[in-house]
Amino acid sequence: xxxxxxxxxxxxxxxxxxxxxxxxxxxxxxxxxxx
Amino acid sequence: xxxxxxxxxxxxxxxxxxxxxxxxxxxxxxxxxxxxxxxxxxxxxxxxxxxxxxxxxxxxxxxxxxxxxxxxxxxxxxxxxxxxxxxxxxxxxxxxxxxxxxxxxxxxxxxxxxxxxxxxxxxxxxxxxxxxxxxxxxxxxxxxxxxxxxxxxxxxxxxxxxxxxxxxxxxxxxx
Numbered sequence: 001x002x003x004x005x006x007x008x009x010x011x012x013x014x015x016x017x018x019x020x021x022x023x024x025x026x027x028x029x030x031x032x033x034x035x
Numbered sequence: 036x037x038x039x040x041x042x043x044x045x046x047x048x049x050x051x052x053x054x055x056x057x058x059x060x061x062x063x064x065x066x067x068x069x070x071x072x073x074x075x076x077x078x079x080x081x082x083x084x085x086x087x088x089x090x091x092x093x094x095x096x097x098x099x100x101x102x103x104x105x106x107x108x109x110x111x112x113x114x115x116x117x118x119x120x121x122x123x124x125x126x127x128x129x130x131x132x133x134x135x136x137x138x139x140x141x142x143x144x145x146x147x148x149x150x151x152x153x154x155x156x157x158x159x160x161x162x163x164x165x166x167x168x169x170x171x172x173x174x175x176x177x178x179x180x181x182x183x184x185x186x187x188x189x190x191x192x193x194x195x196x197x198x199x200x201x202x203x204x205x206x207x208x209x210x
Contacts, residue, residue: 003106006083008075011062012150016075024142025048026106030089030099033054
């Protein structure tokens with residue numbers, strides 16, 4: 001299955017796109033959020 | 036997973052995390068936990084959380100539920116694990132094993148710039164985290180005595196809390 005590509009803002013408010021960061025494998029981790 | 040990052044980069048992988056929190060809050064969380072990887076913001080869950088099936092539909096705050104995916108450089112998903120709730124372990128060992136199976140060249144942690152940061156109003160401070168995880172561990176241990184049928188789940192949770200207690204202590208001591 002091909003991973004859904006996405007673009008989101010990183011911690012500095014800069015766009016981060018999955019397909020531009022696959023020079024290595026990526027472990028994508030979803031978190032519940034701030035605590 | 037940050038404590039396993041050496042093994043992950045050694046196997047040719049890097050981490051990216053995603054939550055509904057703002058970039059300012061994510062920057063604060065990176066600072067607090069000394070995370071060595073980026074943390075992305077998906078506030079309405081439409082960018083990645085919902086497409087990956089990681090929306091928590093039971094929580095009124097419209098957050099994500101813990102989930103882990105390993106994506107190969109050709110964008111193939113080679114591992115996925117979805118937690119039932121926040122008490123579930125995120126199968127980190129299995130994710131790292133799937134990464135190792137890809138047999139990639141080692142890499143290094145990416146440079147991580149952190150700009151302005153602002154923790155949320157309910158964010159826990161580092162100094163209280165050890166006691167929090169220790170309390171959760173003891174409570175689950177006591178409840179397991181009353182309800183032996185959940186012993187397997189409880190053992191996983193207690194192991195996770197033990198690890199978090201250790202990490203929290205290290206963070207607190209590092210200042």
